[in-house]
Structure formats: structure tokens, C-alpha cells
Amino acid sequence: MRISPLIRKLEQFTSLSENDKLRLECAAGEQLDYAPKQDVICQGDRPDHVHLLIEGWACRYKILHNGNRQIMAYLIPGDLCDVHVTLLDAMDHSIGALSACKILMFPKADLADLMLENPQILRALWWSTLVDEAILREWLVNVGGRPSEKRLGHLICEMIHRAGAVGLTTDNTFEMPLTQEELADTMGMSAVHMNRCFHTLRAEGLISTDARRILIHDLERLIAFSGFDPAYLHQVRVVSAQPTHTQMGNVRNRQY
Amino acid sequence: MRISPLIRKLEQFTSLSENDKLRLECAAGEQLDYAPKQDVICQGDRPDHVHLLIEGWACRYKILHNGNRQIMAYLIPGDLCDVHVTLLDAMDHSIGALSACKILMFPKADLADLMLENPQILRALWWSTLVDEAILREWLVNVGGRPSEKRLGHLICEMIHRAGAVGLTTDNTFEMPLTQEELADTMGMSAVHMNRCFHTLRAEGLISTDARRILIHDLERLIAFSGFDPAYLHQVRVVSAQPTHTQMGNVRNRQY
DNA sequence: CGGCTCATTGACCAACGTCAATGCCGGTGG
DNA sequence: CCACCGGCATTGACGTTGGTCAATGAGCCG
Numbered sequence: 001m002r003i004s005p006l007i008r009k010l011e012q013f014t015s016l017s018e019n020d021k022l023r024l025e026c027a028a029g030e031q032l033d034y035a036p037k038q039d040v041i042c043q044g045d046r047p048d049h050v051h052l053l054i055e056g057w058a059c060r061y062k063i064l065h066n067g068n069r070q071i072m073a074y075l076i077p078g079d080l081c082d083v084h085v086t087l088l089d090a091m092d093h094s095i096g097a098l099s100a101c102k103i104l105m106f107p108k109a110d111l112a113d114l115m116l117e118n119p120q121i122l123r124a125l126w127w128s129t130l131v132d133e134a135i136l137r138e139w140l141v142n143v144g145g146r147p148s149e150k151r152l153g154h155l156i157c158e159m160i161h162r163a164g165a166v167g168l169t170t171d172n173t174f175e176m177p178l179t180q181e182e183l184a185d186t187m188g189m190s191a192v193h194m195n196r197c198f199h200t201l202r203a204e205g206l207i208s209t210d211a212r213r214i215l216i217h218d219l220e221r222l223i224a225f226s227g228f229d230p231a232y233l234h235q236v237r238v239v240s241a242q243p244t245h246t247q248m249g250n251v252r253n254r255q256y
Numbered sequence: 257m258r259i260s261p262l263i264r265k266l267e268q269f270t271s272l273s274e275n276d277k278l279r280l281e282c283a284a285g286e287q288l289d290y291a292p293k294q295d296v297i298c299q300g301d302r303p304d305h306v307h308l309l310i311e312g313w314a315c316r317y318k319i320l321h322n323g324n325r326q327i328m329a330y331l332i333p334g335d336l337c338d339v340h341v342t343l344l345d346a347m348d349h350s351i352g353a354l355s356a357c358k359i360l361m362f363p364k365a366d367l368a369d370l371m372l373e374n375p376q377i378l379r380a381l382w383w384s385t386l387v388d389e390a391i392l393r394e395w396l397v398n399v400g401g402r403p404s405e406k407r408l409g410h411l412i413c414e415m416i417h418r419a420g421a422v423g424l425t426t427d428n429t430f431e432m433p434l435t436q437e438e439l440a441d442t443m444g445m446s447a448v449h450m451n452r453c454f455h456t457l458r459a460e461g462l463i464s465t466d467a468r469r470i471l472i473h474d475l476e477r478l479i480a481f482s483g484f485d486p487a488y489l490h491q492v493r494v495v496s497a498q499p500t501h502t503q504m505g506n507v508r509n510r511q512y
Numbered sequence: 513c514g515g516c517t518c519a520t521t522g523a524c525c526a527a528c529g530t531c532a533a534t535g536c537c538g539g540t541g542g
Numbered sequence: 543c544c545a546c547c548g549g550c551a552t553t554g555a556c557g558t559t560g561g562t563c564a565a566t567g568a569g570c571c572g
Contacts, residue, residue: 126382
């Protein structure tokens with residue numbers, strides 16, 4: 001099914017009946033491709049579709065008055081870009097593709113109807129926005145309270161957990177298709193300093209990088225170094241970062 | 257009704273029938289008082305009630321490994337502390353009273369039932385969590401991307417808008433019962449530097465402070481200075497910061 | 513009056529930003 | 543095949559923002 005990454009994500013929280021899954025799949029409309037750096041949705045838009053990312057990485061961002069860009073979230077396969085639009089008026093931020101992305105569009109009205117008649121799906125989608133919110137809180141903690149190297153370490157810990165939960169890790173390696181400048185814009189620091197942070201983490205023997213692939217040498221040590229605690233991800237049925245079979249035998253779309 | 261502040265808040269988004277309001281009021285249980293600095297909910301708790309703040313200010317916060325406190329949200333009358341618990345497992349952060357607070361408890365199960373049988377209330381509560389999330393995004397932008405004086409200015413702009421929406425402002429004045437240290441913990445800076453920021457805003461003639469009361473001399477100029485745009489608050493039916501009657505004649509609980 | 517909390521200020525220091533130069537690598541056109 | 547270019551990573555030198563420490567004062571309360 002095209003919506004497998006979403007199902008896999010929602011099933012971290014609840015189980016969905018075959019019927020629920022089919023209804024969701026049927027609500028899906030057109031599928032679109034986006035190139036890196038292309039905008040998926042712009043601030044101020046009132047999209048009439050809800051967008052589901054099924055391949056690639058994207059981000060939420062805002063441009064400040066001084067021209068700075070602040071990235072506020074990373075979206076990976078299974079993440080919904082804008083459940084907001086079922087309830088809020090206009091987008092208060094933009095969504096941009098970070099790598100090549102495939103996006104599936106759900107007509108807003110159909111999804112709203114589906115949620116109204118199927119409380120289980122509604123709860124699952126609400127749950128996903130609550131987890132997004134928890135992640136956002138942790139990002140605020142990260143930017144507000146941690147020194148720069150731990151900030152980077154913490155983000156890497158988060159992303160390997162999230163990527164693992166949708167089957168995008170092998171051993172302790174995963175693709176993180178981000179430039180250092182994009183990471184810098186995420187953590188409120190300069191690209192130059194971001195580079196110095198990578199230097200430190202490599203010098204400490206915590207990670208290696210190869211193009212956009214990140215290898216974590218000792219996840220336990222990186223977690224301790226960064227003060228990471230995965231509780232905020234609310235992965236009720238956890239999928240570890242180690243290579244593993246996703247429970248329920250749902251192993252489609254493993255690409256790396 | 258004891259839940260008036262909540263009703264007033266939700267009616268920014270949707271109108272509720274008299275029946276809806278009564279059902280909500282009836283779902284409310286015990287009311288508790290908290291002293292300043294007292295914890296309402298601790299990280300790791302699995303509360304069996306949803307907490308509604310009806311008087312005073314509270315905050316969401318986490319304590320980091322290095323002992324730093326990061327405040328991630330301010331809660332004012334009408335805000336729900338933990339709708340999360342209807343769906344998530346355990347609290348991933350704590351809630352603390354900033355001033356003397358009155359809190360109304362809704363048994364989790366009753367509220368869950370009410371939402372299940374009344375989609376209008378469910379939508380309204382979901383909307384409120386989506387707005388919380390939008391505010392959180394803007395806080396991340398604030399901490400990540402703005403220089404310290406604008407950070408403070410921006411927060412003041414936000415809080416006078418939010419306080420205005422629940423009738424807690426008179427002219428351009430409002431109570432902000434926060435110490436400079438608490439503000440510093442909110443914006444990821446030191447208390448000393450927070451003080452320097454206040455100094456600057458006063459020197460610029462933008463604000464005056466008197467105990468914990470803030471007077472804004474020229475809101476337009478403060479907004480321009482801080483790069484503030486209220487769109488993210490999603491106040492669909494806006495209540496201005498000027499003295500005004502809340503629409504629908506709902507003017508209870510104006511205390512200041 | 514004494515003790516507390518909080519605001520305020522100055523002196524000094526560390527973290528991080530800015531600027532600029534260099535190198536690497538993949539793509540592209542001749 | 544090679545020269546050139548653009549995007550990105552890397553590094554050093556230097557400047558600025560904001561942190562730390564410590565002292566002082568103002569207001570409140572028993």
C-alpha cells in the first residue's frame with residue numbers, strides 16, 4: 001500500500017483494523033514528486049489536501065525578518081505535513097523538501113469525513129500531532145539549554161530513533177540528507193560552528209560521516225554524551241535502532 | 257460557570273451549543289489551589305485527570321542534566337495542562353505554578369467519553385493542542401533565531417495578545433507574574449542578560465515595568481521592533497489587546 | 513531589625529558568529 | 543580527457559554576544 005509508512009508509524013500507537021487501513025488507503029489521492037529545496041507548502045497557503053511524506057526528507061521552516069531561516073521540524077517517511085489544515089485556517093509556516101521526496105495527497109474533506117465516522121483513525125492522527133508537539137518541545141530544550149556539541153549529538157540520537165521506527169536504519173548507520181547549513185539553521189547556530197561541532201564529535205570517536213550517511217560508533221556513549229532520553233518520542237511499541245524486523249511483519253519500503 | 261475561561265478560549269475557534277458547554281461543565285470535578293513554585297504535574301506522571309488552569313499562570317518545563325531548567329510554555333487561564341494524557345502514556349515534562357493558581361480537574365475517562373460522543377468538543381480540544389503547537393514553533397524560532405532583546409519583545413507581544421484574548425489586559429497593561437530568572441529560563445539565556453534586555457527595552461521607550469505589571473507604550477512599535485506577527489496564534493475571532501468587550505458578551509472573570 | 517527574594521550593575525571571560533581563504537567533488541561543456 | 547564551475551566542507555583569525563561572578567540595593571515580611 002502507498003500509505004505503508006503512515007500505517008507503520010500509527011501502529012506504534014494503536015492497532016488499526018484491516019478495514020481502517022483500507023479506508024485510509026482509499027482516501028489517498030494523487031502522488032507528487034518534489035526536488036530538493038523545492039517548497040511543498042508555503043506559509044499562508046490554505047491547502048485543500050493533507051500531505052503525507054512517503055519517501056525522502058522534508059522540513060518545516062520559517063524565514064525571519066533578518067533573512068535567517070529557522071527549521072522547526074524534520075519530516076521523514078510516514079510523517080504528515082499538515083494535519084493542521086483540517087482545523088486551522090492558514091499555514092503559519094512553510095514545508096520544504098530537503099531531499100527528493102514523494103508525497104501523497106489526501107483531499108482534506110475526505111479525510112475529515114473519515115475521521116468523523118472513524119474515531120480510531122482520528123485518535124491515531126491526533127496522537128501523531130501530539131508526538132510532533134513533544135518533539136518540538138525537546139527541540140526547544142535542545143536549542144535553549146544545551147551547548148552546541150550536545151545539541152548536535154542529541155539531534156542525531158533523535159533521528160536515528162525516528163528513522164529506525166520506520167525501518168530506515170541498518171546497524172547504527174542511516175542517511176541524513178542534510179547539509180551542515182541546514183543543520184545549523186535547525187539549531188540556531190552558524191554553519192561554521194556546526195562544522196566545528198562535527199569535528200568535535202568525530203574527534204571524540206562518537207560518529208563518522210560519509211557524504212550524508214552517519215555512522216554511530218557507540219550509541220550508548222553518544223546518548224550519555226548528549227543527555228538523550230527517548231521517552232519524549234512516545235514510541236509505545238518501540239523499534240530499536242538495531243537492525244530488526246518491524247513488528248507485525250511490516251517490512252516494506254526498507255530502502256537502505 | 258467554572259469553565260468559563262476554557263469556553264472563552266474555545267470560542268475563538270468554534271461556537272459551542274449550550275448543551276456542549278453544560279456537558280463540559282458537568283465533566284469537571286474537583287478544584288485545587290496551588291502556590292507559586294509548586295508542581296502541578298511531574299515528568300513521568302500518568303495523571304488520571306486532565307487539568308484546566310482557571311486562574312493564575314503556570315508553565316511547562318524540563319530540568320536538564322546540567323541542572324538548567326527550560327520552560328517550554330506559559331499557561332494562562334483557559335489553557336489545558338495535559339490533554340496529552342487522553343492519548344499518550346506518561347508526561348514527558350512537568351507543569352509548575354508560576355503564581356498562585358486555581359486548577360479544575362476533569363476525570364480522564366469522563367472527558368474521553370465526552371469527546372467520543374461529541375465530535376464538536378473533540379475538534380475544539382484538538383484545535384487547542386494545534387494552537388499550542390504553533391506557539392511552540394514560534395518559541396523555537398524565537399530562541400533559535402532572534403537576538404536577545406527582540407526575543408523578550410516578541411514574548412511580551414505574544415503574551416499581551418493571549419492575555420487579551422481571555423480578558424486579562426486593560427489598555428496596554430497586563431500582569432506577567434514572572435521573575436526575570438523565569439523569563440531567562442524560557443528564552444535560553446542567563447538572568448543577568450535578561451535584566452540587560454529589560455534595560456534596553458525601557459531605554460528604547462518601548463515598555464515600562466512596575467512590579468510584575470508590564471506597560472507597553474507603543475504596541476505598534478514594539479511589534480515592529482520584535483518582528484512579531486500574530487498569525488501563528490490562530491485567533492480566528494480576534495480579541496484585540498485594546499480594552500474591549502469579548503464577543504458573545506462573555507465578560508466574566510475579568511480580574512484586572 | 514534581620515533575613516529573604518529579586519532586580520541591577522560592573523568587570524571579566526567563553527562561546528559562538530563573521531569573514532575569508534582553501535580544498536574537495538561531482539557535473540558539464542568543449 | 544580536461545578545464546571550469548558551483549555547492550559544500552573545512553580551517554584560521556578576529557569580533558561580538560551573552561555567560562559568570564560578585565557586589566549592591568530595593569522591597570517585603572516576620
